[in-house]
Amino acid sequence: MSDNSEQIPAGDDVLGARGTDEQNPASKDPSEWVTGDEPMTASQRSYLDTLAREAGEELPADLTKAQASTEIDRLQEKTGRGQS
Template sequence: MTNRTEDPGHNEQASNLEKDPSDWATGDERMTGAQASYLRTLCEEAGVEFDDSLNKADASRMIDELQHKTGRGEDH
C-alpha cells in the first residue's frame, strides 16, 4: 500500500470553487458570455425573464436557483 500525502493546493482550489459569489473579487463585473448563454437557457426552461444586466455574482446565484428549479443541477 502506498502512503499518499494530500496536496495542500487541492484544498485551496476546492474551497475557491465553493466561495460565495458575493466574496468574488470580480463579482461586480458583467456576467460572462458562458453565464449569459446558460442562464438564458435556464430562464426559458423555467419560464423566467432573462435579465442581461446581471453581474457575475448575481448571475451565478440565479443559475444556482434555476438549476434547482429546473432539476438541471441535480446529481442523478
C-alpha cells in the same frame, strides 16, 4: 456498481468536495468574489438564457458574475438540471 467511498490521501487536490475550500476562489460565496461585480461571462449568459427559458422566467441581461452564479444555482434547482 463501483464503490465511491475510496479515500483520497490528505493533501491531494480534488474537485467536487463538500464544504468550503479557502484556497479555491471558486468555492467562495459569489458575494465574496473579487470579480463578482464584473458583467457576467458569455458562458453564464448563454446558460442562464437556457435555464430561464426552461423555467418560464425572464432575467435582466445586465447581471454581474456573482448575480448570474446565484441565478444559475436557483434555476438549476428549479429545473432539475443541477441534480446528479
